Amino acid sequence: MPHTNEPLSATLPRDLTAGLVVFLVALPLCLGVALASGAPLLAGVIAGIVGGLLVGVLSGSHTSVAGPAAGLTAVVLAQIASLGSFNTFLLAVVVGGFIQIALGLLRAGFVAAFVPNAVIKGLLAAIGVILILKQLPHVVGHDPDPEGDMSFEQPDHENTFTELAKTLGDIHPGAAAVGILSVLLLVVWDRTKALKKSPVPAPLIVVLLGVGLAELFRGMGGVWLIEPSHLVQVPVAETLAGVLNFVQLPDFNQWRNPAVYTAAFTLAAVASLETLLNLEAVDKLDPRRRNSPPSRELFAQGVGNVASGLIGGLPVTSVIVRSSVNINAGARTRLAAIFHGVLLLGSVALLPAALNRIPLACLAAILLVTGVKLASPALARQMWAAGKYQFAPFIITVLAIVFTDLLIGVVIGLVVSTSFILWSNMRRPVRRFQEKHLGGEVVRIELANQVSFLNRAALARVLDEVPRGGRVLLDATQTDYIDPDVLELLREFDDSTGPARGVEVSLVGFRSKYQLDDRIQFVDHSTRDLQEKLAPEQVLQILADGNERFRTGRRLTRDLGRQIGATAAGQHPLAAVLSCIDSRTPAELIFDLGVGDVFSVRLAGNVTSRKAIGSIEYACAVAGAKLVVVIGHTRCGAVGAAVDLAAAGQTAREATGCEHIDDVVDDVQRSVDRAECQAATRLAPAEKQAFVDGVARRNVARAVAELVEQSGTLARLVRDGRILVVGGMYDVATGAIEFLPTDKAAVASRAP
DSSP states (O other): OOOOSSOHHHHHHHHHHHHHHHHHHHHHHHHHHHHHHTSOHHHHHHHHHHIIIIIHHHOOOSSOOEEOOGGGHHHHHHHHHHHSSHHHHHHHHHHHHHHHHHHHHTTGGGGGGGSOHHHHHHHHHHHHHHHHHHHHHHHTTOOOSOTTOOSSBOTTSOBHHHHHHHHTTOOOHHHHHHHHHHHHHHHHHHHOHHHHTOSSOHHHHHHHHHHHHHHHHHHHOGGGOOOGGGBOOOOOOSSHHHHHHTOOOOOGGGTTOHHHHHHHHHHHHHHHHHHHHHHHHHHHHOTTOOOOOHHHHHHHHHHHHHHHHHTTOOOOEEOHHHHHHHHHTTOOSTHHHHHHHHHHHHHHHHOHHHHTTSBHHHHHHHHHHHHHHHTOHHHHHHHHHTOHHHHHHHHHHHHHHHHSOHHHHHHHHHHHHHHHHHHHHHHOSEEEEEEEETTEEEEEEEEOSEEOGGGHHHHHHHHHTSOTTOEEEEEOTTOSEEOHHHHHHHHHIIIIIHHHTTOEEEEEOOOGGGTOOOBOOSOOSOOHHHHHHOOHHHHHHHHHHHHHHHHHTOOOOOOHHHHHHHHTTOOOOSEEEEEOOOTTOOHHHHTTOOTTSEEEEEOGGGOOOHHHHHHHHIIIIISOOOEEEEEEETTOHHHHHHHHHHHHTOOHHHHHOOSSHHHHHHHHHTTSOHHHHHHHTTSOHHHHHHHHHHHHHHHHHHHHHHHHHHOHHHHHHHHTTSOEEEEEEEOTTTOOEEEOOOOHHHHHHTOO
8 A cells, every 4th residue: 555644544434435436437437438449348347447456556646546548539449440350459458558567667757747737737627627518418318429438529420519519409307307416416515514524425425316316217207217328338247257258358369460569659658648647637636745656657557558458458547537536535545446446346247237227417427526626717717827828838738638639638738838938938048137246237147947049049139238348147057958059159258259349257057067167257245445445325325225136036146155265365344234133134135245245243132332332443443344334123022022121110130030131121221211111012012013113213223323422433434424324224024124314414413
């Protein structure tokens, strides 16, 4: 059994009831697929038995159910006609199974990972739409077409819509009563909490209701009588040996026939593709989001096809309809699929007459409700919200599958999705940013994940637009593949074109195989020359710009290793930042700065002290910083504690047991009086938080004033215009900094 965190005692009842429900749905589908494929009816049931018992045991999927697939009916019909006999076709099924085993051993299942998500979701929605359209006639007793047929064009030369139109003139009262009541029961059951949690599955009750109503209508007779054509029709034999007489075996005398191997490769390719697609889709339906190993599934399906072909069965694949019914019925492990195979085997051998009393209308109701869940409007809204590049492949896949068949529709969806990817890459092979580094502006060109030859012209145009004498950064950090033609263009620009136009070319992120090493030629950290030529107001603007980049997620590309090496011999910071020790307020991050760009002084509540002032004096008078910034922040724990302690008349030491916190709290409390704090305790939580943020703001303004009042060194530098002292409030919820208004004359006037 597959690994599960739940004990067997918890999963077994749900698996058994789910297996029973899948069996009831799968039986007529097996017969319908066989009929639609032009094969003996028992061949479909044999495939269902093999899919449950053998593939169920070998598969790594918890919820997938294998059996004869409606999506293969056209392929099977064509190959039987091409090979001339069903027995020769069975040999092709065996050979095709061995091909699938080889694919599984070669781990070819990885191709499933390349199917776009929009196509998988389109497949699920399309199956839901098809179930609704195809089962509506059966719900009201219109049963001339095979129950397992899923293609738009039907074997009876009708199509999905003409069959619906004919349904209006062919409603059977008894079957319609069974079908409509079954749908209502399923809907009510699903919306009633007590019933939904019941260990008895609703589909089982629906089948029992259908059988009971059919017997009731049999007694009533007349138009209410449900004839055998509206019931499950399992081949009936007098004895168990008689069942074996229905079985056909492969014709091994045809092993030299080349057409057999052509058919085998066709079946293996189509069945493998359908299996992998359905497996991806089933995993998305699994409420526990477990992943199934695709290569193991190919191996299991191959073994199943070898066995099915040897004993007269149709090809098997993972089947989305049965699998989705399995999930909706509450299956937990693959035991449900195995049990459905056991029931198929036992019923055909022992209970065919009893099964032939089940109305098709109640089974169609189960499939119809399953279809509504698969094709939910919520899924369409989700894909619409994802944008046109997701919605277009999704809706085209849905329409293509509905109007053709599963495989053709999926191929169309894959082509459309791939076309959108290529078109997107052709239109936007790169993203171009204008970055403002400390040393000046840099054009950053960010390459796409896959850069093909189709992108060469667009990339050449972007490179041509780099201004003469400018700086450009070619960023391949997110790039996995670069076409050789494009790589030649980049090398030529780096070696000759760029330098000839005076462009400094920097490189970052290229894979080692491209032999383009990381190289940063522009200044991305503070240097002595840069520090000396910048005015305090310019430094303030650099910090404001950095915070805007941080807030909007457009941080500059930095070579931190290079910065470490460049600043190892000395530092020339642009600013000194006095901020709170709060973990959410690291100055280098919120200002998008690099190594060596600022001095950072951090104290709880961003309060001043002699040691803090001494550090800032050194930063400005000795190290040459041009700006002092005092940063407070919203939701400050130190300020909030100071307000609460003032209101309660407690000291910090009494409240916390910490010896030195009173130095911080007392300093913060100078920005507010006790009466205000006591009034704040009666405010609503949001209003109190606004009050605390206001105190934090006053605390910043007071700290700015005290730095100049208590330091003659800083005051002199302010008067001389060599530094600027400002305050700011950082919003921890938005990441934005608001710099407080600064009156330089007023600040200078506070000097001692």
